[in-house]
Amino acid sequence: xxxxxxTFSSLQTKQRRPSKDKIEDELEMTMVCHRPEGLEQLEAQTxxxxxxxxxxxxxxxxxxxxxxxxxxxxKQIYAQFFPHGALPCLEGSPCMxxxxxxxxxxxxxxxxxxxxxxxxxxxxxxxxxxxxxxxVTALSILLRGTVHEKLRWTFxxxxxxxxxxxxxxxxxxxxxxxxxxxxxxxxxxxxxxTPRQHVDVFFQKMDKNKDGIVTLDEFxxxxxxxxxxxxxxQLFQNVM
Amino acid sequence: xxxxLATWLPFxxxxxxxxxxxxxxxLPPAPGVKxxxxxxxxxxxxxxxxxxxxxxxxxxxxxxxxGSSEKEFFYDADSGEYxxxxxxxxxxxxxxxxxxxxxxxxxxxxIQAFDEELAFYGLVPELxxxxxxEEYRDRKKENAERLAEDEEAEQAGDGxxxxxxxxxxxxxxxxxxxxxxxxxxLVFYYVTGFFIAxxxxxxxxxxxxxxxxxxxxxxxxxxxxxxxxxxxxxDTACVLIFTGEYLLRLFAAPSRCxxxxxxxxxxxxxxxxxxxxxxxxxxxxxxxxxxxxLRVFRVFRIFKFSRHSQGLRILGYTLKSCASELGFLLFxxxxxxxxxxxxxxxxxxxxxxxxxTSIPAAFWYTIVxxxxxxxxxxxxxTIAGKIFGSICSLSGVLVIxxxxxxxxxxxxxxxxxxxxxxxxxxxQKVRLARIRLAKSGTTNAFLQYKQNGGLEDSGxxxxxxxxxxxxxxxxxxxxxxxxxxxxxxxRPNVRWYSRIERxxxxxxxxxxxxxxxxxxxxKSHRA
Numbered sequence: 145x146x147x148x149x150x151t152f153s154s155l156q157t158k159q160r161r162p163s164k165d166k167i168e169d170e171l172e173m174t175m176v177c178h179r180p181e182g183l184e185q186l187e188a189q190t191x192x193x194x195x196x197x198x199x200x201x202x203x204x205x206x207x208x209x210x211x212x213x214x215x216x217x218x219k220q221i222y223a224q225f226f227p228h229g230a231l232p233c234l235e236g237s238p239c240m241x242x243x244x245x246x247x248x249x250x251x252x253x254x255x256x257x258x259x260x261x262x263x264x265x266x267x268x269x270x271x272x273x274x275x276x277x278x279x280v281t282a283l284s285i286l287l288r289g290t291v292h293e294k295l296r297w298t299f300x301x302x303x304x305x306x307x308x309x310x311x312x313x314x315x316x317x318x319x320x321x322x323x324x325x326x327x328x329x330x331x332x333x334x335x336x337x338t339p340r341q342h343v344d345v346f347f348q349k350m351d352k353n354k355d356g357i358v359t360l361d362e363f364x365x366x367x368x369x370x371x372x373x374x375x376x377x378q379l380f381q382n383v384m
Numbered sequence: 385x386x387x388x389l390a391t392w393l394p395f396x397x398x399x400x401x402x403x404x405x406x407x408x409x410x411l412p413p414a415p416g417v418k419x420x421x422x423x424x425x426x427x428x429x430x431x432x433x434x435x436x437x438x439x440x441x442x443x444x445x446x447x448x449x450x451g452s453s454e455k456e457f458f459y460d461a462d463s464g465e466y467x468x469x470x471x472x473x474x475x476x477x478x479x480x481x482x483x484x485x486x487x488x489x490x491x492x493x494x495i496q497a498f499d500e501e502l503a504f505y506g507l508v509p510e511l512x513x514x515x516x517x518e519e520y521r522d523r524k525k526e527n528a529e530r531l532a533e534d535e536e537a538e539q540a541g542d543g544x545x546x547x548x549x550x551x552x553x554x555x556x557x558x559x560x561x562x563x564x565x566x567x568x569x570l571v572f573y574y575v576t577g578f579f580i581a582x583x584x585x586x587x588x589x590x591x592x593x594x595x596x597x598x599x600x601x602x603x604x605x606x607x608x609x610x611x612x613x614x615x616x617x618x619d620t621a622c623v624l625i626f627t628g629e630y631l632l633r634l635f636a637a638p639s640r641c642x643x644x645x646x647x648x649x650x651x652x653x654x655x656x657x658x659x660x661x662x663x664x665x666x667x668x669x670x671x672x673x674x675x676x677x678l679r680v681f682r683v684f685r686i687f688k689f690s691r692h693s694q695g696l697r698i699l700g701y702t703l704k705s706c707a708s709e710l711g712f713l714l715f716x717x718x719x720x721x722x723x724x725x726x727x728x729x730x731x732x733x734x735x736x737x738x739x740x741t742s743i744p745a746a747f748w749y750t751i752v753x754x755x756x757x758x759x760x761x762x763x764x765x766t767i768a769g770k771i772f773g774s775i776c777s778l779s780g781v782l783v784i785x786x787x788x789x790x791x792x793x794x795x796x797x798x799x800x801x802x803x804x805x806x807x808x809x810x811x812q813k814v815r816l817a818r819i820r821l822a823k824s825g826t827t828n829a830f831l832q833y834k835q836n837g838g839l840e841d842s843g844x845x846x847x848x849x850x851x852x853x854x855x856x857x858x859x860x861x862x863x864x865x866x867x868x869x870x871x872x873x874x875r876p877n878v879r880w881y882s883r884i885e886r887x888x889x890x891x892x893x894x895x896x897x898x899x900x901x902x903x904x905x906x907k908s909h910r911a
Contacts, residue, residue: 199423199440203391225396262399279395286398294401301402322403346406367405376404376411380397 178211180276190280191288197280204276212273215263222259226325257321265301287380292364294377299363310358315343391440427465428479433472434465441482448506450482474501486513489520495527533805534812556636573692576629580688583622587682590615623659626652626685647700648691655685698802702795709787709794716783717754724750724776731769738765749773754780830863 180186180201187194208217266274266282285293300306304314319339350358350366367373404411426442428435428450445451458466468475474493478501481487489498489512502509512520559569590608608615630652637643658678665674690696703710725746732740739762740746749762753776764773 195423200394202423202438203440206391221392222396222399225393258402262402265402283395283398286401287394295405298402298405302405318402319406322406342406342408345408350405363405372407372410373404376407377401379411379414380401 177209178275180211186277186280189277190284192280192284200280200283201276204279212275213279214273215260218263218266218274219256219259222262223255226253226255253326254324257317257324261301261304261318261321264304265297291368291374291377295364295367296360299360308360310363311356312343312347315346315358316340319343319346391444428475429460429463429465429467430470430472430475431468433475435475435479437479437482444482444485450478450505452506454506470504471497471501474498478502478505478507481507481511486515487511488513489516491519495520495523499524534808553636554638556632557638560633560636576625577689577692579622579625580685580692582618583626583685584683586615586618586622587679587685619659622685623656626656626688630656648688651684651687651690654681655688658682694802695799698795698799702791702798705798706787706791706794709790713784713787716786720754720776720779720783721747721750724754724772724779727772728764728769728776731766731772732764735765740764740769750776753777755784756780830866833863834867 183194183197186192186197190197192200205211207213207221213221263274264270266278268278268281282297285297289297299310302310302314302318304317316339319342323339347356347358349370350363352362352365424439425436426439428437442450442455449455455466458468460467474490474497477488477490477498487502487507489495499509509520509524559566559572563569563573591606593604594607594610595604630649633649633652634640634643643649658681661678690700722743725743728749729740729743729746732738732746740749746762749764752759752762753773756777758777764770
């Protein structure tokens, strides 16, 4: 009988041991801390005032005490802005175009793919983590930068493999990611047409020499010709 | 993480630049948000203790008091701070929630007070962080149980809970459940108790051998067979009373199905059924064996005592709540018995004239040894058998000792809970009486005020009694209100307080301003 009791207790201790090691590993990871460069330096490098940098840093530090954002945290933060989980199919969402079926009653909102591309765009040095300087630099461009800089940044975002060209597959991925944020339909057959149509329209507009890829110059030229885009670039100017 | 939603909004909006080249229609214009300095420091003064925080911090949770415009109601323009007349110690936790996103529960504060603070500041209790959530829930549940017990006690107690027009059924049920409400119920309670005792004693005495009148020592009969008529009459009387009681309870029960399924009613049925079966079954020798077995069930009448004894009920409830521990005990004992019986059987197999004829036969030895009884009717004779036998008895002690503390602690907790409930019920009456006395003090003050002419319309200030001048504004207005009420309802020229002037003996009992007292007095004046 005592042997039985002994085996029970030893089983329990075995289970406890792996979790202890995990806790030690986690402690090690959180020790890594990063401090940004001085306030004056950042002020010189970006288009923000000292006060704005202070506000930004306080928010950043509150969320990420270690000073760096990794991809998972980045995805979590971005996902909070888009309603989680199942959304009822709204008017105008892509699933409305599919034949009505009970399986289509809910769309799953998934912002993680677009967040992944965003993270890669923010993480200019491709280190796998976004420091405060990267964050502030990107925000400075997007909110206070010139039209040229903003378009260049957007091109960088669309260019997933960072080879300097946007091809149809990359564009397709981006557009699908954006549509996912509206609601990934649970219908088994993914309706390819709507994103594809969108991509075709985009390429028709942007691809001047019709060679199937869009270069930075083509992109800049086409965007500057479009009034809508020019106007909407000013929308997010006064966010701070 | 919702704390950061507001701080990361610029980032989310900046990221939207990535959608712009893809947009096929013009995007909506940006909202014209008033550019306010995001980082101003607010001062929140809670009962004198100043807390300072960024405005952004409070804006994180816009659906709470501090995050919404509701806090403007508490803004003091002279001092430039938000003043709250609340507990500053509790506010610390509330503010930390805004700062860190986690609401912690203070250990040394009353959970009710904490809840009230949360309700005031617009925080739902579900926001309590995971680290403190379990403790918070436990304490809250304990509190709720205690309050529910008090309420239950008040309702179920001997307060006038029954409406005047209650049916016979309701009154009967109440008499059954609370015997101390009326004398008849109490008498019935004791009578049934007496008859249960009589029935059980009769069952016991029936089997004692008693000597015959002729002192013939050859045949000793049990008393039941010597005086069959007497015992039969006693049994009949008891069963009649029990049947009557059961039928009355069945009639009075508010929910008959639930009553039929309850444990007590089952015990009642089992107690009286053997008698009726015995009546119906003919006196046949074949069946009389079964009939004798049925008589065993008469001993269940002793369980009817659980209605009369709270301790028995607690014991039963404890056993029910420790069902899992008891189950574990039984299971581990069974395992041990089988193991050791097998081992002993094979150890003793070689010996001739051994008692260990089979493994089930060895079960008896194992049980007797593990529970340290040791009758000695079966003993091992081989050395191996003796060794294993000693191991068996040692492990038996351990296995039985293990679940016992759990059962004991459960019993103790339930028993103390019951004791506390009883004590509180007794103290509650005293408490309420004292509170009523304190309340009547304020009524006395009003009557005193009237006596001293406070309500008379006196023109010049000097004629006003001293006591009038010393009244606070609140008291003056309150008394004025009561005076208006009096003027509205009581006939003029009636000196309502004249009775008080006659002396304390004539004073109205329980000087409450309740409508009943007022109405009674008014009626008596009309008469």
